[in-house]
Amino acid sequence: MNPGALAPLLIADVDGGTFRLRHAVLADLPAIVALLADDSLGAGREQSQDMAPYEKAFQSIDADPAHLLVVGELVARGAVSGPVMATFQLSFLPGISRQGAWRSQLEAVRVAASLRGQGIGNLMVQWAIDESRRRDCTLMQLTTHKTRTAAHRFYERLGFDASHEGMKLSL
Numbered sequence: 001m002n003p004g005a006l007a008p009l010l011i012a013d014v015d016g017g018t019f020r021l022r023h024a025v026l027a028d029l030p031a032i033v034a035l036l037a038d039d040s041l042g043a044g045r046e047q048s049q050d051m052a053p054y055e056k057a058f059q060s061i062d063a064d065p066a067h068l069l070v071v072g073e074l075v076a077r078g079a080v081s082g083p084v085m086a087t088f089q090l091s092f093l094p095g096i097s098r099q100g101a102w103r104s105q106l107e108a109v110r111v112a113a114s115l116r117g118q119g120i121g122n123l124m125v126q127w128a129i130d131e132s133r134r135r136d137c138t139l140m141q142l143t144t145h146k147t148r149t150a151a152h153r154f155y156e157r158l159g160f161d162a163s164h165e166g167m168k169l170s171l
Contacts, residue, residue, distance in 0.1 A: 007022065008021065008022050009021045009022055009070065009127060010127050012119075012123050014074070014115070014118050014119070014120065016074060017075050017077055017079075017082065018074070018075045018077070019072055019073070019075075019085075019086075019115075019120055019123065020072065020073050020075055020082075021070055021071070021072045021124060021127055022070070022071060022072075023068065023069070023070060023071075024058070024062075024069040024070060024071045026055065026058055028084050028087075029051060029054050029058055030048065030051070031071070031083065031084035032054075032069075032071065032084065032087045033048045033051070033054055034048065035084070035087050035110040035111075036087075038110070038112070041148075066091060066092045066093075067089065067090070067091045067092075068089065068090045069089050070088055070089070070090065070124070070127075070128075071084045071086065071087050072084070072085055072086030072087065072111070072120060072123075072124060073085060074115065085112040085115050085120075086111045086112065086115065086120055086121075086124060087108060087109075087110050088106060088107065088108055088109040088110070088124055088125075089107040089108050090104055090105070090107075090128050090132070091104065091105040091107070092104050092105075092135055092137060098138060101137075101138040101139060102135065102136055103137055103138065103140065104128070104131075104132035104137045104139075104140045104141070105140075105141055106125070106128055106140060106141070107142065107143075109124065109125065109151075111124070121154060122158065125155075125158055128140070140160075142155065142160070143166045143168075
């Protein structure tokens with residue numbers, strides 16, 4: 001487990017309690033997979049019956065300081081912990097282009113439907129931007145499916161520019 005995984009990265013008051021961002025632990029995987037599967041695109045990709053592939057990926061992410069898997073939990077007033085209600089992955093990539101610049105890659109940003117509209121996504125992405133700057137990245141990039149028009153508007157409000165056309169090849 002990542003040392004200090006349960007130490008909060010960010011704490012913010014929201015409706016219903018306190019939102020706390022922290023490094024994910026293995027026990028968070030079922031909740032993370034459920035968040036990833038909670039839309040029409042994810043429902044066809046994610047399979048919670050077999051957690052072995054997710055556990056293998058988690059071990060690789062957790063062992064590499066260039067990759068962070070982060071969860072957000074909603075902690076009721078007076079409680080020590082709460083359910084995982086949000087997640088994202090942040091990776092740090094060296095590059096030769098842009099004069100040897102580092103970039104961060106933001107992936108799998110999800111917030112439970114019951115918390116949307118409270119600024120949780122904004123808090124998470126702002127933390128990721130700050131962490132990317134702290135690690136001397138000069139660029140943050142992400143991909144979002146063409147059908148996720150609400151996500152496009154969200155990222156544009158945060159200053160992201162749809163400057164490139166992304167392509168993927170299923171292997």
